[in-house]
Amino acid sequence: DAGVIQSPRHEVTEMGQEVTLRCKPISGHDYLFWYRQTMMRGLELLIYFNNNVPIDDSGMPEDRFSAKMPNASFSTLKIQPSEPRDSAVYFCASSPTGGNEKLFFGSGTQLSVL
Amino acid sequence: DQQVKQNSPSLSVQEGRISILNCDYTNSMFDYFLWYKKYPAEGPTFLISISSIKDKNEDGRFTVFLNKSAKHLSLHIVPSQPGDSAVYFCAASEGGGADGLTFGKGTHLIIQP
Numbered sequence: 115d116a117g118v119i120q121s122p123r124h125e126v127t128e129m130g131q132e133v134t135l136r137c138k139p140i141s142g143h144d145y146l147f148w149y150r151q152t153m154m155r156g157l158e159l160l161i162y163f164n165n166n167v168p169i170d171d172s173g174m175p176e177d178r179f180s181a182k183m184p185n186a187s188f189s190t191l192k193i194q195p196s197e198p199r200d201s202a203v204y205f206c207a208s209s210p211t212g213g214n215e216k217l218f219f220g221s222g223t224q225l226s227v228l
Numbered sequence: 229d230q231q232v233k234q235n236s237p238s239l240s241v242q243e244g245r246i247s248i249l250n251c252d253y254t255n256s257m258f259d260y261f262l263w264y265k266k267y268p269a270e271g272p273t274f275l276i277s278i279s280s281i282k283d284k285n286e287d288g289r290f291t292v293f294l295n296k297s298a299k300h301l302s303l304h305i306v307p308s309q310p311g312d313s314a315v316y317f318c319a320a321s322e323g324g325g326a327d328g329l330t331f332g333k334g335t336h337l338i339i340q341p
Contacts, residue, residue: 153333216262216274219272220271
């Protein structure tokens with residue numbers, strides 16, 4: 115199994131630009147999570163999906179952030195417009211059934227907004 | 229407000245000795261706890277977990293202890309090895325955990341030769 119695949123690995127952009135992060139979960143996993151890691155706040159849950167439906171987006175910091183899951187094998191996290199404070203590592207994770215199942219993380223996208 | 233707290237940003241331990249990583253939580257509804265390990269440029273990977281009905285879970289060199297009354301858990305690694313150098317995240321969930329995990333900020337463990 116290829117695991118959770120994220121792209122790009124690194125993204126450098128200028129303030130005001132649109133950024134799109136991509137994730138392919140492990141096949142058969144019904145839950146998909148987007149996390150953000152910063153020094154100040156550690157790993158924060160932004161949003162999660164169950165069977166492609168967004169369940170809880172209360173962690174999304176602002177309306178500039180949006181996430182979609184058009185099918186079971188693909189999700190995007192979009193920031194428009196991006197700001198320097200959005201600089202962080204963004205992780206996608208998937209889980210077979212939610213519950214207390216452990217999460218399987220991708221390698222993350224290192225985002226730098228200049 | 230951090231519901232899961234790891235108050236030591238870093239910890240240095242000599243190879244062969246015991247490493248003890250600590251974690252405190254504030255949400256009394258948490259009933260399942262996990263530790264994740266993260267190497268640079270990689271995503272976190274699951275290490276060990278414990279349910280609130282237990283106070284200890286052991287897996288090889290790794291043991292997690294849970295003290296519910298103190299809302300405290302710890303991860304013991306013995307003996308510590310160079311490959312254990314990584315960032316360790318404590319995580320917790322409640323009510324089956326379907327809402328995802330709440331993570332601490334992590335502790336960077338450095339194993340010195």
